[in-house]
Amino acid sequence: xxxxxxxxTVVLKNSLGGKIALSxxxxxxxxxxxxxxxxxxxxxxxxxxxxxxxxxxxxxxMGPLAQSVSGTSDSETSTQPQADTSVxxxxxxxxxxxxxxxxxxxxxxxxxxxxxxFTEETLPPDxxxxxxxxxxxxxxxRQELIRSLQMSNRCFIFGTTTEGTDIFAALIxxxxxxxxxxxxxxxxxxxxxCLLGITAAYTRGWFDRIVFLVFNIILxxxxxxxxxxxxxxxxxxxxxxxxxPDSTKIRVLIGSLVIILIPQLGRIARSAALQWINRDFxxxxxxxxxxxxxxxxxxxxxxxxxxxxxxxxxxxxAIIVIEGSxxxxxxxxxxxxxxxxLIARNSGDFIDYPHVVYIPVIVIxxxxxxxxxxxxLIRQSLDNREAKI
Amino acid sequence: MKKxxxxxxxxxxxxxxxxxxxxxxSILVRQLPGDVALLINPVASAAERDAIRHELxxxxxYFSAYLMWLSQILRGDFGIFIFGGKxxxxxxxxxxxxxxxxxxxxxxxxxxxxxxxxxxxxKQGTRFDxxxxxxxxxxxxxxxFGIGLILAVVVGANLGIVPxxxxxxxxxxxSQHFKLMLLPVLTxxxxxxxxxxxxxxxxxxxxxxxxxxxxxKSKGISDKRILFRHVLRxxxxxxxxxxxxxxxxxxxxxxxxxxxxxxxxxxxQLAKAxxxxxxxxxxxxxxxxxxxxxxxxxxxDSLINAVDPxxxxxxx
Numbered sequence: 001x002x003x004x005x006x007x008x009t010v011v012l013k014n015s016l017g018g019k020i021a022l023s024x025x026x027x028x029x030x031x032x033x034x035x036x037x038x039x040x041x042x043x044x045x046x047x048x049x050x051x052x053x054x055x056x057x058x059x060x061x062m063g064p065l066a067q068s069v070s071g072t073s074d075s076e077t078s079t080q081p082q083a084d085t086s087v088x089x090x091x092x093x094x095x096x097x098x099x100x101x102x103x104x105x106x107x108x109x110x111x112x113x114x115x116x117x118f119t120e121e122t123l124p125p126d127x128x129x130x131x132x133x134x135x136x137x138x139x140x141x142r143q144e145l146i147r148s149l150q151m152s153n154r155c156f157i158f159g160t161t162t163e164g165t166d167i168f169a170a171l172i173x174x175x176x177x178x179x180x181x182x183x184x185x186x187x188x189x190x191x192x193x194c195l196l197g198i199t200a201a202y203t204r205g206w207f208d209r210i211v212f213l214v215f216n217i218i219l220x221x222x223x224x225x226x227x228x229x230x231x232x233x234x235x236x237x238x239x240x241x242x243x244x245p246d247s248t249k250i251r252v253l254i255g256s257l258v259i260i261l262i263p264q265l266g267r268i269a270r271s272a273a274l275q276w277i278n279r280d281f282x283x284x285x286x287x288x289x290x291x292x293x294x295x296x297x298x299x300x301x302x303x304x305x306x307x308x309x310x311x312x313x314x315x316x317x318a319i320i321v322i323e324g325s326x327x328x329x330x331x332x333x334x335x336x337x338x339x340x341x342l343i344a345r346n347s348g349d350f351i352d353y354p355h356v357v358y359i360p361v362i363v364i365x366x367x368x369x370x371x372x373x374x375x376x377l378i379r380q381s382l383d384n385r386e387a388k389i
Numbered sequence: 390m391k392k393x394x395x396x397x398x399x400x401x402x403x404x405x406x407x408x409x410x411x412x413x414x415s416i417l418v419r420q421l422p423g424d425v426a427l428l429i430n431p432v433a434s435a436a437e438r439d440a441i442r443h444e445l446x447x448x449x450x451y452f453s454a455y456l457m458w459l460s461q462i463l464r465g466d467f468g469i470f471i472f473g474g475k476x477x478x479x480x481x482x483x484x485x486x487x488x489x490x491x492x493x494x495x496x497x498x499x500x501x502x503x504x505x506x507x508x509x510x511x512k513q514g515t516r517f518d519x520x521x522x523x524x525x526x527x528x529x530x531x532x533x534f535g536i537g538l539i540l541a542v543v544v545g546a547n548l549g550i551v552p553x554x555x556x557x558x559x560x561x562x563x564s565q566h567f568k569l570m571l572l573p574v575l576t577x578x579x580x581x582x583x584x585x586x587x588x589x590x591x592x593x594x595x596x597x598x599x600x601x602x603x604x605x606k607s608k609g610i611s612d613k614r615i616l617f618r619h620v621l622r623x624x625x626x627x628x629x630x631x632x633x634x635x636x637x638x639x640x641x642x643x644x645x646x647x648x649x650x651x652x653x654x655x656x657x658q659l660a661k662a663x664x665x666x667x668x669x670x671x672x673x674x675x676x677x678x679x680x681x682x683x684x685x686x687x688x689x690d691s692l693i694n695a696v697d698p699x700x701x702x703x704x705x
Contacts, residue, residue, distance in 0.1 A: 217409035220679050222641025225659065229414070229675060232663040233421050321532040325645045328534050329660055343535070350542050361535035369530040376526075 018377045021370035028367060032179040035172040158359050167359055170342055174360075177250065177338035182319035185254045189261025190312050196262065197269030198304060201277060202296060212270070215263035223260055227322055230256035231331045246335050253332065257319055268311045272304045306382050313375030317368035324364060339364050396691070403687045408459075410679045411672075415455045418672045419447075429471055445669075458672065468669030476670045479658055480677055486556055487647065487654035491639045493574040498581035499632060505582075506589025506628075507616050513594055521586065529583035533642060537576040537649040545572055554651040573650040577642055581635055588631055592624035633689035637682040 158167040200211040218226070235244050235252040276282060282299050290298075324340030326332030333341035339360050346356040426438035426447075433441065442448045446457045461468065467476040505525075509518040528536075545553025551568045559566045596602065597620060605615050644656030651657070655674055662670040 213405070213409065216406050217413060220406050220410045220683050221414070221675060222638065222644070222678060222682060224641040224644050225656075225675060225678055228644070228659070228663065229417060229671065233417055236421065236666070317530060321534075324532055325534050329645060329648060330664065343538075347538060350538060351546055354542065357535075357538055361532060361539070365527070365531045365535065368532065369527050372526070372530045 021373040024370045031175040174338045185257035189258045193262040193266030194269040197266035198273045201270045201273035218263040272307045310379040317371040414675045467673040494577040498578040502585035506586040510590045510593035525583040556652040596624045636685040
């Protein structure tokens with residue numbers, strides 16, 4: 001039985017895990033800032049619109065294909081005008097079943113393209129003679145698409161979704177949305193929570209009681225349930241057929257998550273502040289006549305902040321997961337514009353094309369592991385400091 | 390006498406929080422866009438719409454509408470679905486599925502976490518310990534729905550060991566029930582396993598330094614006996630507290646798992662109700678979930694106070 005010392009002094013920069021976590025976080029923050037500027041596969045333009053996902057727009061190596069696709073699309077709309085309207089609706093494209101590569105014997109079934117996405121329109125097998133060149137072209141397109149759906153190929157390193165979106169590009173573009181949702185909500189939630197929690201702990205009395213009661217009331221509804229209800233209520237369109245624009249949804253998401261985080265982080269701030277309020281140096285500061293403001297800002301907040309940071313990092317990870325869960329539940333973003341919505345949008349194709357879900361899940365997991373690791377290391381160094389005192 | 394007052398204050402606090410939570414939900418639900426009267430009867434005239442709203446209590450202010458809802462709930466009336474039917478039978482059939490999911494998860498998590506925690510404390514600092522803690526840490530950071538989806542597809546659909554999704558009542562087919570529950574329970578248990586193992590490890594390490602462990606060791610008692618007979622019980626209070634308190638959190642986690650694995654529990658019903666804007670049903674479901682959450686937490690809190698005298702008179 002080893003009785004070695006339990007607490008080693010682990011600080012962020014000394015631990016390998018911490019280094020890896022920090023560099024991963026740095027990478028995704030870099031992606032979040034500059035990602036939408038990168039000309040990856042030319043998908044930037046469509047992704048910035050937020051709603052439309054266009055297949056194969058100007059991919060570097062596949063320029064000819066992209067042109068041929070749009071060419072096909074023209075001939076398509078002339079022969080089958082109804083194909084044009086069937087995919088305009090967001091939900092319709094979202095619900096398209098996975099293409100089964102096995103059941104696509106060349107001439108009978110060919111995928112059809114149009115401006116809004118990729119559908120499984122069946123073509124009549126014997127198009128008249130003048131279309132034989134087109135049929136050949138379609139066959140090549142089909143092969144190309146099937147190849148691009150594979151895990152990786154020369155153009156798309158993570159392959160594409162069945163809608164033809166480059167997964168790698170979608171991930172990089174989704175970073176900004178996912179990270180800004182989690183960072184903003186944790187920032188505002190932490191700010192308001194800290195203000196309320198620390199003030200409550202400092203003043204005690206009726207204010208403390210009321211704040212604590214409100215915190216408890218919000219905490220008594222499970223996080224995901226409350227987030228689900230809040231977003232469903234504030235981001236539901238008036239009529240069931242309408243869609244809510246992404247910008248509104250993101251605002252509502254951040255607002256709801258802030259409401260959820262305030263009591264979670266506020267409670268931590270309150271209990272941390274309670275530990276410091278009766279320390280000797282605070283009493284000394286009060287006895288020499290410092291104002292309440294200066295005691296709060298100079299004595300208490302600097303001591304409470306590290307524990308808030310530790311929990312805040314854990315909250316960052318939790319929020320990224322919650323964002324994904326909400327998309328999967330059908331109330332979050334569904335345009336493929338964030339990591340969670342990328343999963344939600346493609347989860348129907350999971351059985352045939354597992355990579356469309358694996359890759360975003362792994363990216364989310366990596367991010368959550370990193371922020372958890374950082375939060376954990378902050379907490380450990382905090383514990384060490386406390387143990388020394 | 391003092392004990393009785395203590396229990397009463399505790400109960401009154403729970404009741405207050407419960408009322409606050411349900412009031413909050415009732416205000417929120419009223420914010421849902423759209424006119425209920427038009428949903429019920431799209432061709433209603435203005436007078437008919439007013440009559441419908443009056444009947445449902447939608448023309449009242451927040452407070453009196455809440456009191457109306459509360460009196461209904463206390464009489465056992467959980468409201469109606471806008472498109473017909475009562476809410477109570479649905480709740481009655483949904484609760485067992487959710488509770489089963491949570492209880493199985495708890496049992497599985499404890500069964501796995503206790504030996505893991507004790508062993509990794511005993512082998513503290515070795516490769517086994519590091520491997521366990523790192524892999525559990527990473528697994529617990531994996532998004533819950535990701536694990537669920539991957540398990541459902543890989544184990545359920547591709548390998549075909551167990552059915553990927555669905556639910557059968559325990560009374561109907563026992564073995565099929567547990568087969569169907571395996572994947573959701575496994576998914577939901579990953580987080581708790583990591584937490585419990587970590588807590589237990591820390592506690593066991595602290596206990597191993599006690600003098601009586603040294604005495605037991607010097608008497609020549611085997612390591613296994615020391616660990617599981619002498620050390621485990623005094624180290625398990627924190628674990629039990631955490632396990633009991635996480636019951637409430639599991640309700641929230643069960644929501645998404647239920648939807649992924651198509652289990653007709655409260656989560657699925659809630660999602661369905663929100664999708665179809667069943668105002669009263671949403672209110673009742675959230676109230677029920679909050680009640681369970683609070684009851685788990687407060688009962689457990691009191692139980693721990695009764696079991697472990699050290700935690701008495703402690704204010705969270």
